[in-house]
Amino acid sequence: MTDVQALREVLTPAEELTIVCHNNPDPDCLASALALGRIAAAVGIDERRILYSGDISHQQNRAFINLLDIDLREFDPTSVHDRPEGSLLAFVDHAVPGGNNRVPEGTPIDVVFDHHPAEGIEARFVDHRESIGATATILTEYVRAFDLELDATLATALLFAIRRETLGFLRGATDAEYAAAGFLHEAADLNLLRQLSTPSVTSATVDAIAQAIANRSVRGAVLISHVGRTSERDALPQAADYLATLEGVETAVVFGVVDGSIHLSARSTDTRVHIGDVLTEAFDDVGSAGGHREMAGGEVPLGIFADYADDDEGLIAIVEQVITARLVAALNLEADGDA
Structure with missing residues (x-):
């Protein structure tokens, strides 16, 4: 049949x-x-x-x-x-x-x-x-x-x-x-x-992409950035697509807080990296993540961070620290990076 x-x-x-x-x-x-x-x-x-x-x-x-x-x-x-x-x-x-x-x-x-x-x-x-x-x-x-x-x-x-x-x-x-x-x-x-x-772009999306550009950290051919808190979840893949075109960058990961979750979007042209597997390794124990060799995404409930900060600014700082550390470990990167 x-x-x-x-x-x-x-x-x-x-x-x-x-x-x-x-x-x-x-x-x-x-x-x-x-x-x-x-x-x-x-x-x-x-x-x-x-x-x-x-x-x-x-x-x-x-x-x-x-x-x-x-x-x-x-x-x-x-x-x-x-x-x-x-x-x-x-x-x-x-x-x-x-x-x-x-x-x-x-x-x-x-x-x-x-x-x-x-x-x-x-x-x-x-x-x-x-x-x-x-x-x-x-x-x-x-x-x-x-x-x-x-x-x-x-x-x-x-x-x-x-x-x-x-x-x-x-x-x-x-x-x-x-x-x-x-x-x-x-x-x-x-x-x-x-x-x-060629659809119109909201100002919130532009702001989120601007934050990703400003917050970028580059380690070798890997770029990691975040947009802080945003209402525009789909600004993350747009930012990842854009930052992946930066000269010398082969892998770009952008994350941000949307409502009650941390969302991640990743792109890679590095043949040595399966970015879907990287996100799975980094976050599967605390959320859901995965995808293709060149394109992937993930979501981590924000609740696991809620007890560690009294204000939103402190929460974002902790999220940045923890998410970045997990990505650095999964990608086998050096701890320090250059903007």
Whole structure:
């Protein structure tokens, strides 16, 4: 049985499908969810919903949802508890309950599409390919195999997601990304692609990136920085992307306090460093962290630091000290660095 036949067999008897995005979903996750919803509609599932948890603060992600008019709803725990007969639960761009999502551990999952490193994936249907550059690439293959009508909205969403996830085909892109892009290009709205590529930036994002630039510390080819406390979680990957372009820097890690957690974003072009493994080693015992060789992220609950400071300034100082020390140890760096 082919993967397409296996997916059809899981979907066909169902009456409704709940697609759960990971926390703070990005275009790759959102476009993949949109594509899976279209596939479900094609096999006769009338009730479909896309849920997310966390925040959608990145200006590009907000523009993506608004310009493509994606019907996105906040995560509702009742959607995954005591599901009625004929109701399916799917993950896209993540794979395990409780891992970068608010679905309780042990919840039965029916469908999983993902390209991130993950272990212990259990579902009735799984297409998990770490070698692929974007989950949207995988879903594009299924859109093509199911012979769906490729309208401008779906084609634009998938093409933009592939471009964004691979940084314009410069990070983790494979032959599959180029093949998917070639298939999607003719139907995509190129004007809309340009709009999505150049969204407006909030002043809070600019401030956070400025803090990351000011707080940077460079040790050899590794840059570590923080933004202090920010409301713009998605400023962290933007800062990491920018600082990774600094001359002589091959690995950049940026962290900051967002609400009740410490968030981290990392980038690396050093072939000796698997930055996903580095973050896992550094923070897996106190939070969740990991990712690809070139791109990774993590989250550590702030509660473990709360008893060590009476004010926010002191808290940020302790967070900086502890997080930096863990990164220095995991990356086998010298303790001192130069700004």
